[in-house]
Amino acid sequence: MIRLFKHYVPYAVLFLALVDLCLLIAAAETAWVIRANQIGMQVDYIGNRFWPLITFAASVQLAAVSVGVYSQESLQSLRFAIARLIVAVSLGVIFMAIMAFAMPGMTLWRSNSLYAMGLAFGYLALSRLILGRLIGGESFKRRLLVLGAGKRAQRIKDLEARAGSGFMVVGFIAMDEAKRIIPEAINRSAIYNLADFVVRLGASEVVLALEERRNALPLQDLLRIKTTGVHVNDISSFLERETGRVDLDSVNPSWLIFSDGFSSGRRLSGIAKRLFDVVASAILVALTFPIILLFALLVKLESRGSAFYRQQRVGRYGVPFNVIKLRSMRQDAEAEGKAIWAAQDDPRITRIGWFIRKFRIDELPQTWCVLKGEMSFVGPRPERPEFVADLEQQLPYFAERHMVKPGITGWAQINYPYGASIDDSRQKLEYDLYYAKNYTPFLDLLILLQTARVILWPDGVR
Incomplete structure (x- = not known):
């Protein structure tokens, strides 16, 4: 493996990503030449269309990372890889079409995009057919x-x-x-x-x-x-x-102290993280306000009680704060006043609640907590104080996850399905400690991109 910005990337994945980048540029260039010949336009120097080619390749490759094209499942199964490639190429072209309005002249023409889309899928699928045995073999x-x-x-x-x-x-x-x-x-x-x-x-x-x-x-x-x-x-x-996690069965305090990591307090990365949170949350609050309002109305119409609910959670350094979400359970979900873990097919979840949980719509109001600085977009999920007190007694190093700001999405959320037990909490803690130990803006970007995969293929939502 190679270590990029403190995060480990398998050599096979890096090699395949570089091959894909070259093939995507080739697909965009081929599409441009085909369309130019169709309309009788002279094919000039490739450098004159450098940015359209790069934006196409970058858009599709970022979409590929988002939907899991470079996951172990994709590397092992051609059928799985083909399915994800179709989604990645489609999302990349949609994103590029949106960019065309904001940055005209920086993207391919719309007439080129259809050709580029088909060629990109063909090239990438063919590369996996040819390189599949090499990537999965002993060479890497x-x-x-x-x-x-x-x-x-x-x-x-x-x-x-x-x-x-x-x-x-x-x-x-x-x-x-x-x-x-x-x-x-x-x-x-x-x-x-x-x-x-x-x-x-x-x-x-x-x-x-x-x-x-x-x-x-x-x-x-x-x-x-x-x-x-x-x-x-x-x-x-x-x-x-x-x-990609800190193994609790083998670590000891001296390893945590002397090994590389836990540098999230660096001033420059901290400023960059907060700046991103402020700008992105302000934009999201403005863009998603109609969606939040619509589903708040639907929640209100389906069941009695407030459309929103506030719940105390434990934040950075153990400081409590109130998180706000769209209500997805009945008003009497905890009628006895005792905190209860959510369960698979929990009967307390309403029909609208099931939908907004599946597509993470209930999480949208939390962007207000991000804007206020109580949360970040990326970080360990904040737990309820009642659960934290119990988990700190049963799990070693659980308190260390509170050394970073909690987030809406995180390394544990994209790598481990929703869990509601001590064993699940232990597994998620190992991922949270990895994030706290190896945090960089690069890891944040990777998590944000791969959150799209969790939304598109929601496994274990409760």
């Missing part, structure tokens, strides 16, 4: 040697077996026979020179997966491996990179 996989043969090493083995894994394990070394559960592991005593063994296997990375590190670190081995040019990693950093 890292060769991994694992020091350890216990439960932690087994987790790496299970991760390798998943579809789309970006690495292959070339060997397990049993450092402690008493805790071995991987039968094919080689005992450390059977290897005379571990550094030489790593080089002969062609391993590009060694992962330390010991069950107990106290007084058990093979420092001499690790030093010699490191000096051969092979990357040495501990299991916590490895799992963070491979899964």
Whole structure:
């Protein structure tokens, strides 16, 4: 994987994205030439239409990121990829048509767009048909040697077996026979020179997966491996990179303290984030006010009670604030006054409530909280104080998620379906900690783009 702005991107995804960019520019140029020949127009220097070609390619590629064209499912299934490509190309052309009104002369002619759309889909689909085996094969996989043969090493083995894994394990070394559960592991005593063994296997990375590190670190081995040019990693950093979350089963306070990350307080990125929140929320409040008003009326007509509801949530640094949403449940949803987790097919949700939850319309009034500075567009979802008190007792590091401002959408929301249990909260916490640890404006942009996928294909909405 390559690390871009503190976020890990698989080499296969980066390679495919660069190929797609070139193919999209080629599709736009081919479409322009075809249309020019049809109307008897002379085909001049390609640099004279640089911006129309770039805007087309950028529009479609951003749409591709948004709808999951570069997800593991798309990389593994041609049928899945084709379906997402159709949506991506369509959305990209729609976005470009909107841009034509704001920036005339910067986009392709409307007569070019239809040709470009068809060619783009054809080129991208063909590239996946040709490159599919290469991308899913061993060419882009890292060769991994694992020091350890216990439960932690087994987790790496299970991760390798998943579809789309970006690495292959070339060997397990049993450092402690008493805790071995991987039968094919080689005992450390059977290897005379571990550094030489790593080089002969062609391993590009060694992962330390010991069950107990106290007084058990093979420092001499690790030093010699490191000096051969092979990357040495501990299991916590490895799992963070491979899964996109902070693994609570393997981390400890010292790793969180000394590892890279938790720099969201940097002044420049903080100012940029707040500026974006103010401008975007002001625009959204103005644009979505008629939609909010319409559904507020529908909510009011369907069931008794207020169309909106306020609920106290825990914000940054644990400071409480009131969030405002369109009401999607009956007025007596918590008649006993006790906070209740939402459930799958919750009977308290009204018919209009089901619709506005499915398409996230109930979240629109929260843009006012963003404008006021109590929330951000991107961040961990704010929880109710009643749940927070319980979760902080049961989940380690839960309080650390409050070190960043809560958001309407977030890394957990685009990677994990809606959950309403302690186990679900643990899974979401691992994603929230990854976001808090690795926050950059680039990660915010990635989350905002991929939120479109969650809206278009809403899984697990409650």
